[in-house]
Amino acid sequence: MGRFSLGRAIIIGIISIGIASAARAEDDSKLIQKVKTKWRAQSGEAAEEIIAKVSKVAHFVPRGWEVARSDDRDESVVFSWARRKTDKADDEFTFAWDVAKDGKLTLGPPYAKPLELGWQAFALSLIGTEVSEDVVGANRRFLHDPTNLNFVTTPQGKLGDLLRAGRCTIGDPVGVDYLPKLDESQTARGNLWRVQISVDCNIPGPRYYTRDGIIIFEMKEGQGWEPQSLFAKRIASNPPGSWFDRPDPKEREIFDVSRRIYEGEGLPSRNLQSPFPR
Missing domain, CATH: 1.10.287 (Helix Hairpins)
Incomplete structure (x- = not known):
């Protein structure tokens, strides 16, 4: 091959690589846009809405979107974030939507699943983790605001509204978590969201409930919220002001x-x- 033929081959190769890279970038952009436009939380919010709101109340600094592909061509849209603007790439956190061949979007890992409940649930889960890890400046005011628990619904109304009507204040810890079922042989409960809080309520009633009373609600995928603790069952069954009217x-x-x-x-x-x- 002559000098000019070799040069031409190199140029063609460079152009081909550039075209392939451009095509890949376009495919990535379309896949990311699909997640941004198609995925919705149970609250109806899009991912970017939740990210924008959470960044205002938690140590949550958005970093960016990218696409990850495995050897068997599985695709995931990955979002990265950090707790502080000064954090390095090694300190970043990520969550991702796996994109199935039929277009189904599956969010993970488990710590990110509260995102599916809406921005307040995801913010509470992050801030609760900050408190447990002694992160300086954790937004305890947001964590202890009952209205942020209104994503939990009961036959009597929204949980946050019921707690306010029952003159209850929220203490630590506040847990909003997703508990995965690791395999089908697992006997423990799994594949569900759990909200667990402790409260002090300025109302007449047994101290077991009104001082550090434990409230636990759980929701399996595709179902509604169910009370799990004794106090939660009273809240779900009786209006505020009559939680303790009848013995059980x-x-x-x-x-x-x-x-x-x-x-x-x-x-x-x-x-x-x-x-x-x-």
Whole structure:
């Protein structure tokens, strides 16, 4: 091959690489745009809406979007973020939407799944983690605002509104988490969102509930929120002001069983606060 033929081949090769790169960049842009336009949280919000709102209340600095491909041509749209503007790339966090061949979008990993509930749920999950990790300047005011829990709905109304009507203040910790089921043989509960908080309520009632009362709600994918703790069940079943109007025989049975377990293990039963007289 002559000198000019070799040069021409090199030029053609460079042009081909450039064309391929441009085509790949265009494909990436389309895939990212698909996530931005097609994916929606249960609240109806788009990903960019949630990202913009969360960045105003949490240590959440958006970094950018990119596409990742595996050897078997699986595609994912990856979003990266950092807690501070000065953080280096090694300190970044990511979550991603896996894009199936049929177009279905699946968000992960588990820490990002509260995003599917809307911006407040995702912000609460991030800020709750900040508090547990002693991040300086965590937005506790947002964390303890009952209205930010209104994404949890009950037969009596939205959880945050019910807590305000019940004169309840939220303490630490505040947990908004997604619990994955690792495999089908797993016997523990999984593939669900869990909201767990502790509250002090300035209302008449058993101290077990009104001081550091535990409220837990869970929601499986495709279903509604279900109360799990005793206090949550009272909130879901009775309007504010009448949470403790009627005794529940099942509660007494639960406490009696728990007391026997405590005493059987040699633990002082006084550590198990009960709303019932012995």
